[in-house]
Amino acid sequence: GAVVSQHPSRVICKSGTSVKIECRSLDFQATTMFWYRQFPKQSLMLMATSNEGSKATYEQGVEKDKFLINHASLTLSTLTVTSAHPEDSSFYICSARELAGVYEQYFGPGTRLTVT
Amino acid sequence: QKEVEQNSGPLSVPEGAIASLNCTYSDRGSQSFFWYRQYSGKSPELIMFIYSNGDKEDGRFTAQLNKASQYVSLLIRDSQPSDSATYLCAVFPQYNNNDMRFGAGTRLTVKP
Numbered sequence: 072g073a074v075v076s077q078h079p080s081r082v083i084c085k086s087g088t089s090v091k092i093e094c095r096s097l098d099f100q101a102t103t104m105f106w107y108r109q110f111p112k113q114s115l116m117l118m119a120t121s122n123e124g125s126k127a128t129y130e131q132g133v134e135k136d137k138f139l140i141n142h143a144s145l146t147l148s149t150l151t152v153t154s155a156h157p158e159d160s161s162f163y164i165c166s167a168r169e170l171a172g173v174y175e176q177y178f179g180p181g182t183r184l185t186v187t
Numbered sequence: 188q189k190e191v192e193q194n195s196g197p198l199s200v201p202e203g204a205i206a207s208l209n210c211t212y213s214d215r216g217s218q219s220f221f222w223y224r225q226y227s228g229k230s231p232e233l234i235m236f237i238y239s240n241g242d243k244e245d246g247r248f249t250a251q252l253n254k255a256s257q258y259v260s261l262l263i264r265d266s267q268p269s270d271s272a273t274y275l276c277a278v279f280p281q282y283n284n285n286d287m288r289f290g291a292g293t294r295l296t297v298k299p
Contacts, residue, residue: 105286114291115231115275164230175221176277176287181230 073099075167077179084155084186092150092182094165100145101167105176106138109162121148155186190214191278193290201298206263208274208293213257216281220252220259223275225292231275235261266297 074097084090094104103122107115119135121127121142129135139151148167152159164181192211200206208222219238223231237243237250237259249262259278263270273292280288 115289117286117289120286162228162230175233175236177233178223178230 073097073167073169073175073177075101075165075177075179077165077182079182080180081183082185084184086156086186087154089151089153090155090184092152092163092165092184094148094150094167094179096146096167096169096177099167099169101148101169102145103168104142104148105166105168106140106148106150107164107166109164109181115164118150152184155184157186160184160186189290190280190288191276191290193274193276193293195291196294197296198293199296199298200266202266202268204266204297206266206270206295206297208261208263208276208295210259210261210276210278210290211257212259212276212278212280212288214278214280215254215257217254217257217278218281219279220250221277221287222248222250222259222261223277223289224270225273225275227272234274263295266295268297268299271296 076095078093106118118133119127119129121140123142123145127140142148165179166176168176221236222234225231235250237252243250247264251260273294275292276290277287
């Protein structure tokens with residue numbers, strides 16, 4: 072299957088700082104990338120959908136000014152958590168859909184963010 | 188009604204048995220259905236996808252789709268302890284072919 076990487080895998084930051092998470096499709100081009108958040112023992116929650124070269128579409132309740140998403144190329148999307156607070160601590164997972172594929176989505180390994 | 192519903196479990200089966208995981212969805216026009224496996228602390232891994240009514244087999248896994256009943260299932264034959272994980276059902280609803288909708292997942296435990 073297609074490979075999606077995320078960096079960093081784990082990050083600890085202080086409250087009020089910003090954190091950038093990178094998501095890359097390594098062996099395919101991704102027209103669409105998705106960002107999810109998952110709290111312990113809960114299901115995936117879609118935060119936003121981004122298409123290369125255009126603005127991200129955010130799910131209801133997700134602050135676009137707090138969670139900045141950039142999808143600058145067909146292989147890279149970034150999520151920046153601005154002015155992070157302890158309640159932003161979560162497991163952030165990106166997913167990418169292959170350009171030539173139908174609907175299969177492949178997930179990155181996730182980034183565990185802890186805000187102290 | 189949730190868009191994608193799964194029994195949260197836990198579902199416990201003995202090693203070597205068949206594990207049956209079920210999922211129902213609300214959008215009758217949905218066309219694409221996926222099963223992901225998620226180990227604790229890890230991200231989901233795609234196991235299978237199915238588009239047509241009937242069964243689709245891949246190794247020890249069989250996905251079954253019944254669009255009339257809006258039901259999709261995953262059978263795991265010869266279950267192994269390494270199959271212990273949360274299994275997520277995902278559907279592309281007809282009204283929005285861009286966003287996959289996930290069920291809450293069923294936690295499976297295979298006991299040696």
